[in-house]
Amino acid sequence: MTVLGSLKSFFLVQQSKRWSDDERKALVRLFYDVITADGIVDAAELEAIEQASRTWGIPIADVTPLGIGWAMGVLTKDPKKLKAACLVVANAFFVDGDLDEAEQAFIEKLSTTYQIPDDVLRGTVATLRQHKLDEALKAIHDEAFSTTPHEGTPVEDSEHRRDVDDV
Numbered sequence: 244m245t246v247l248g249s250l251k252s253f254f255l256v257q258q259s260k261r262w263s264d265d266e267r268k269a270l271v272r273l274f275y276d277v278i279t280a281d282g283i284v285d286a287a288e289l290e291a292i293e294q295a296s297r298t299w300g301i302p303i304a305d306v307t308p309l310g311i312g313w314a315m316g317v318l319t320k321d322p323k324k325l326k327a328a329c330l331v332v333a334n335a336f337f338v339d340g341d342l343d344e345a346e347q348a349f350i351e352k353l354s355t356t357y358q359i360p361d362d363v364l365r366g367t368v369a370t371l372r373q374h375k376l377d378e379a380l381k382a383i384h385d386e387a388f389s390t391t392p393h394e395g396t397p398v399e400d401s402e403h404r405r406d407v408d409d410v
Contacts (some may be wrong), residue, residue: 262324267299269317270328275334276314280349291338295331315357329364333371336369342372 262270274295278288296303306314318328336346354364 256257257363260298260314264301265317266281266321266324268306268309269329271295271299271301272309272311272314273318273332274329274335275303275306276311277332277349279336279369280336281343281345291335295335308309311353315353319357319359325359326363326367329359329367333368336368337371337375342368373388 274291278284278292283290292303318325336350344348350364350368353359354361382383
């Protein structure tokens with residue numbers, strides 16, 4: 244499950260009454276801006292935008308006319324909500340795999356323009372990126388050192404092992 248998916252219950256079930264319509268619109272707008280930051284929107288990113296729209300009950304058509312300045316003005320009013328928004332934003336950067344240069348520039352511009360403390364946005368993105376790298380490395384390790392034989396992989400079981408002399 245993605246961070247966005249796990250946050251769905253948090254926002255809808257537990258906290259939905261604490262987020263105003265404007266705050267949810269701002270969150271969806273920010274999510275939209277992050278996804279489109281590199282100028283390329285693939286199928287997975289489009290689905291993520293649609294899911295965010297459904298998750299927070301805000302039609303994407305309602306937020307596209309709103310500017311990023313408006314969204315950040317709404318989200319920076321409450322430090323806790325800004326931190327939650329930054330977690331959603333950090334997850335959005337990884338929908339297409341990893342941060343590219345345009346997305347990194349977007350983080351810098353957002354952090355600088357709206358004076359977001361380093362640990363809030365940059366730190367959250369760095370932590371999530373490291374977590375994703377750790378997951379990828381674990382998957383590669385598990386595959387490389389798996390004890391389950393794969394097709395074409397020699398089995399280390401003496402019953403099935405062939406000596407070099409047998410070849």
